[in-house]
Amino acid sequence: MARLHEYQGKELLKSHKVPVPKGRVVSTPEEARQVAGELGGEVMVKAQAWVTGRAGMGGIQRASTPEEAESVSREMLGMAVKGFTVEKVLVEERLDIEREFYAGVIIDDRARAPVAIFSSVGGTGIEQIARDHPDRVAQLEVDIVEGLQDYQARDLVRRTGVHGKLLRDLGGMVASLYEVARSYEARAAEINPLVLTADGKLCAADCRVTVDDYAAFRHPELGIEIAREFDRPPTALEKIAFQVEANDYRGTFYFIQMADDFQKGDGYIGFHGAGGGGSMMSMDALLSRNYKLATYVDTSGNPPASKVYRAARIVMSMPGIDGYFASGSGVASQEQFHSARGFVKAFMEDRLSVPAVIRLGGNMEEKAIEILQRAAPEIRAPLEAYGKDDTADFCAERLDALIREGKIKDLPPAPPRPEPQEPYTFESPTGTVTYDHAVCDTCESKVCVETCVRKILKLENGCPVLNISRDDAKGGRCVECLACEVECHFAGAGGGHVELPIPGLEEYRKGLLKR
Amino acid sequence: MSILIDESKRVLVQGITGREGIARTLLMTEYGTKVVAGCTPGRGGEEVEGIPVYDTVLEAWEEAGPIDVSVLFIPAPLVKSAALEAIDAGIKLLVIIPDRVPIYDVLVIAKAAKESGAKFVGPNTLGVLSPNKGVLGMIGGRAASARAWFFPGPVGVTSRSGGITSAMAYYLAQEGIGATTLVHVGGDAVVGLPHPEVVKLFEADPDTKAVVMFGEIGTSQEEQVADLIEAGEFTKPLVAFIGGKAAKEGTRFSHAGAIIEGGRGTHEGKVERLREVGATVVDSFGDIPKATKGVLADLGV
Secondary structure (H helix, E strand, O other): OOEOOOOHHHHHHHHOOOOOOEEEEEEOOOHHHHHHHHHHOOOOEOOOOOOOOOHHHHHHHHHOOHHHHHHHHHOOOOOOOOOOOOEEEEEEEEOOOOEEEEEEEEEEOOOEEEEEEEEOOOOOOOHHHHHOOOHHHEEEEEEEEOOOHHHHHHHHHHOOOOOHHHHHHHHHHHHHHHHHHHOOOEEEEEEEEEEEEEOOOOOOOEEEEOOOHHHHHHHHHOOOOOOOOOOOOOEEEHHHHHHHOOOOOOOOOOEEOOOOOOOOOOOEEEEEEEHHHHHHHHHHHHHHHOOEEEEEEEEEOOOOOOHHHHHHHHHHOOOOOEEEEOOOOOOOOOHHHHHHHHHHHHHOOOOOOOEEEEOOOEOHHHHHHHHHHHHHOOOOOOOOEOOEEEEEHHHHHHHHHHHHHHHOOOOOOOOOOOOOOOOOEEOOOOOEEEEEEEHHOOOOHHHHHHHOOOOEEEEOEEEEEEEEEEEEHHEEEEOOOOHHHHHHHOOOOOEEEEEEOOOOHHHHHHOOOOO | OOOOOOOOOOEEHHHHHHHHHHHHHHHHHOOEEEEEEEEOOOOOOOOEEEHHHHHHHHHHHHHHHHOOEEOOOOHHHHHHHHHHHHHOOOOEEEEEOOOOOHHHHHHHHHHHHHHHOOOEEEEOOOOOEEEOEEEEEOOOOOOOHHHHHEEEEEEEEOOOOOEEEEEEHHHHHOOOOOOEEEEEOOOOOOOOHHHHHHHHHHHOOOOOOEEEEEEHHHHHOOHHHHHHOOOOOOOOOOEEEEOOOOOOOOOOOOOOOOEEEOOEOHHHHHHHHHHHHOEEEEEOOHHHHHHHHHHHHOOOO
């Protein structure tokens, strides 16, 4: 779920008529001083970070004067809070709190509906409050089509022991909170505490909103860069990986960087799973052997070979890994040879230098294993391929053995690909296919035509050309199976090449993108 | 018998002309599923694997006859519209394959389904398969693989992970244990037929003697299954494995549903609760076939 900062949540509340403390978000101590001056009186300086328990870390502090606000902000900005660097602080009027409440809207998986929750006792841990004061907490399932009616919100509040004018006003807030949650498709939206001040006003003192990852695309106004749950800011590699996923809906490519700052010999493995369940178990197989994960990748849901290729190149951009372990459920329904070709292209291009064990079990696994084994002699590091009748545990055992053996073949690097003499190119959905017809002329097998999964090639004067329109190829008839490059290399003359750009990766590798 | 799919169900494929639609229509028809029509707006009049394509679901119902199930292969942002169309036309079971369907869309689909007496599997599901009877979705990939891996028998298989659905049924089959139906509940947090709903269907199926369940961290599905056992609403033996032991709080491991939030949905919580009510929870995935054999032997099956 994509989490919004407190100040962003408060902006959404404000736009839906829920009062929030006067104040502004700032990124420098000077600005903090200025805002404190404008507000006059005591202010609160609050670090904007996706963590709970900010107060305990010095992330929420009072300031009596603008100078103090400036010095407090100076301390907070740049502070590391559970892996996050505080880049912004919220400077707000300090509220004279008489009473605290809790209001929240959460999607309940069991009810398959949003649930509105209200408590006449605010504070941390709504579950604990519900246990300790059951008569002060009430919840209500909301009809997704009808929404939360004003009278329903009022009665929700009434059930927690609140009456009269306060009930009416709080009811209005809860109804507005639901509107915010619904409008921005929040998995959860909470105001805790919702405060009654000494002069009788209600105010949302804090606000936590997490937006459904899968809806972020239709809320560009929220400025969510990566719609994923992170307990720390996304790394440069994660951003690169997310771009690949965002621009290609075919199959899944999930990528998280699990570690940073490690070297060869530290026991970190590039882990590449397929399917959440199988990946978690394959992960366990590595962890139980005291290896650590450098990456957690999932390419499942029948991704094209091009996506697996990109995933592998991103994993291999972490220089300190000791091995590459790809293993999913073992009995996948997707045709596994696509992934196999994606791995082969990536391993050859990047000259894989660490042992790799690839378990592509399931549909068409024989073909997948064959494709990997055929490539093994041309790859410096040992490459082994397994299927569904080999357990994840056995495969992890093999990787461990290969890493300990430490054998690397002494292969000269492949010569750089020459400029094509007679290029024939067409675009695929996310890349460019190029044949050098001068080379194709010399090819005896012409395997590209028969191995093209979608049969979109034909021979013209003995050279491969599209038998469909260029637009159709780019629009998706070409599924980027990579046969035209991989089969061509191993069984043909080598005239075919598929260029698949990965924006940002070259720069990352050149060290220009720092975390 | 079986649950949800067999050779008699009349099936519609929505999005039949897309990449997945074409490939899986072939899988379904070759496996014996009665696919009677397809629907892709704008492509009415075409044919895919011999199946007629229509412009709207109602048109398919009118021209090809009543439809029992619709399988959706549609881009995520368009799923809600397609699902509502199917429910509106009177279809009582939907299998929503795509990943990344916005959660509020799923809630709207859930309400419409409830009001119409319809059910849905998924979203983010590989589908449902009853060995030698029919398949809805992608399980097996190709008919030849599905035929080689699965055979009919007494165990109901339900899983929150797609690949694991096939894996469990395959490894059980290797030990001579067949299945009534394989159900991939789906990887998302909000799904139409979560584990507790599936086990209720297995409870009502006379041919299912025991159930094997792959659970995960996150949501409360496995705890709800335990509640059903305790309440006497699910009485057949259960063998379960819960994935995600190594996951820490707050990190999502691929599935939107596999996240521990606020201390709920933890691995230990699920394992303890299920063991508390007498279910067999294995600590290692590889122990599933043996445990299942034991459970069936105790039943005298």
